[in-house]
Amino acid sequence: MSLGIESIPGDVIILVMHYLDAKDLAALQRVCRHFYSLIEEFGWSLALRADPRPSHTLSKSVTHWTPRQQIRYTTITDRNWQHGEFVARPLSDRWSHKLQPVLAINDSRLLLAAGNSIYSYGFIPSYDAGVAPSVRLECVYSTSNSTHPNMDITSLVCIPNDHLDRTVFVGYANGIIEHLYLPPVNQDGSNAPVPVTVLESFDYYGEEVVESLSINSTHLLTVSSSGMVTYLPYASPTSSPQFVDLNTRSWSSYLSTRSSSPFVAFGTSSANPLFVHDVLPDGMSPAPSYLLAPSNENDRPSAVYDITSAPIAAPWGGSDQIIVSGWYDGFVRVHDLRSSSRTRNDNSNAGGDSQYSLTPTLNLADPWSFEPIYSLSVGGGSSAHIAAGSARHSVLAFWDVRSPGKGWSVHAPGNDSSPVYSVVVDGPRVFGANQSRGFVLDFGPGVLEDTYPPVTIHATPTRPNARNQRQRSEDGLRRLGKGSAGFYVTKYSHARPSNC
Ligand SMILES: *[C@@H]1O[C@H](CO)[C@@H](O)[C@H](O)[C@H]1NC(C)=O
Ligand SMILES: *[C@@H]1O[C@H](CO)[C@@H](O)[C@H](O)[C@H]1NC(C)=O
Ligand SMILES: *[C@@H]1O[C@H](CO)[C@@H](O)[C@H](O)[C@H]1NC(C)=O
Ligand SMILES: *[C@@H]1O[C@H](CO)[C@@H](O)[C@H](O)[C@H]1NC(C)=O
Ligand SMILES: *[C@@H]1O[C@H](CO)[C@@H](O)[C@H](O)[C@H]1NC(C)=O
Helix, strand or coil: CCCCHHHCCHHHHHHHHCCCCHHHHHHHHCCCHHHHHHHHHHHHHHHHHHCCCCCCCCHHHHCCCCHHHHHHHHHHHHHHHHHCCCEEEECCCCCCCCCCCEEEECCCEEEEEECCEEEEEEEECCCCCCCCCEEEEEEEEECCCCCCCCCCEEEEEECCCCCCCCEEEEEECCCEEEEEECCCCCCCCCCCCEECEEEEEEECCCCCCEEEEEECCCCEEEEECCCEEEEECCCCCCCCCEEEECCCCEEEEEEECCCCCCEEEEEEECCCCEEEEEEECCEECCCCCEEECCCCCCCCCCEEEEEECCCCCCCCCCCCCEEEEEECCCCEEEEECCCCCCEECCCCCCCCCCCEEECCCEEECCCCCCCCEEEEEEECHHHCEEEEEECCCCEEEEEECCCCCEEEEEECCCCCCCCEEEEEEECCEEEEEECCCEEEEECCCCCCHHHCCCCCCCECCCCCCCHHHCCEECCCCEECCCCCCCECCCEEEEECCCCC
């Protein structure tokens, strides 16, 4: 007596589906009609739940896609990441002078602050899963005309879960911090800059640069260039801010309040440039609880320019106890606060609190570039990629943390000598900004010419005998062949030989 496959009860098959990935499901769907409909109904959504890949730019689109379409999109995207295949595009025309832009993203929009303007890019839903959701320039806001004209924005964060959906904090080069409302634009076709509304203004820092802002839905943490930290419970206006002086040139901060033991990490220039302070219910502890060291004691004191953590779906677990930092010596270092290899420091501080030292679990560097790392972001294909913006040549370096020896790098389209000041990895897309404009690398399927804002190519007057120069523009941009939405970029591998 033989049992037909159809006689296996549906709920047993559904149980088995929990252990299958997209490839297995696709294979199983071809077995018989019974399996096909079970997987159509349950399999893809189970797989989606087991491996969620939230993406801000896709969030308005995926609600229109079936679970199978979403998995297909992610599978293609992951493969493109693995092979380093993407469409590269500038996001705007070149700015007239050199700026140090800052990027911020959430489900509502991508904001790019450059000089005293804020470029707002909206996400247009795609109802067809085969076509990439597009990114549109909604408007350009101008800030600070009346209060402090021509003062550059040095940091920007979106205020989380604000019902107005249009509020940000920005820090300026002159020490001012502003709470801004970005008014909606009426589509009258004019491209005139739209003035922002200043809701509140804070002046804690004299003339010092506001280097870094980090935020959650109740607290804002700001750091000035000399290391003055302000911890502001902005959601309860009656509470007063707390100040802690780090007493050293400071660059970056990362506030983590996801876990039960919130902390803030600071990046500075000093003998111990990267350290962590606990955040207790009554405020930030004045002394560090962890010193996060480079790999060994012989490493010279350095500086830490950017700090981030891993996304929820990262292969090393979505723990926010993982700290990823970008250093002056060109290294990206990954520290895991859960690591057992921490050592307790003898000189624990006066309060008797313990202080630990911790070495990295991972050290990453592009062996062909000794440039400092200015910007960092983690995510992308399989949520496993680290993107690091370097200080020169508009280079972004990538590593897959599952095989960290096999890194690769790419120059921004039309590269020259600028740093990548800011980078945001958002699922299939990497947004970056250098001194002359924003750009995007899109690893997803279905990218078309109008997925991104139009690009004007300022053609160089054709020189006699310059045969291959025809498509090259004065700003170095060169289109890939006809029919492609992308621009030419230079990529190189920096895989380590496996015998060392
Ligand atoms: C997204 O950013 C806007 C500012 O552009 C902010 O007002 C809003 O609260 C943010 N949304 C979420 C869900 O955090
Ligand atoms: C702010 O100033 C800039 C240049 O000074 C000008 O182009 C822009 O229109 C001004 N914006 C507003 C809202 O006044
Ligand atoms: C924001 O962070 C602070 C600690 O820095 C924490 O006390 C507070 O609960 C957090 N707020 C939310 C809504 O998570
Ligand atoms: C910055 O990136 C843009 C867009 O990819 C590129 O056209 C430009 O040449 C780069 N600028 C500099 C200064 O590197
Ligand atoms: C970008 O810069 C690198 C190094 O300077 C150079 O080798 C490469 O040819 C440049 N790529 C483009 C597209 O200009």
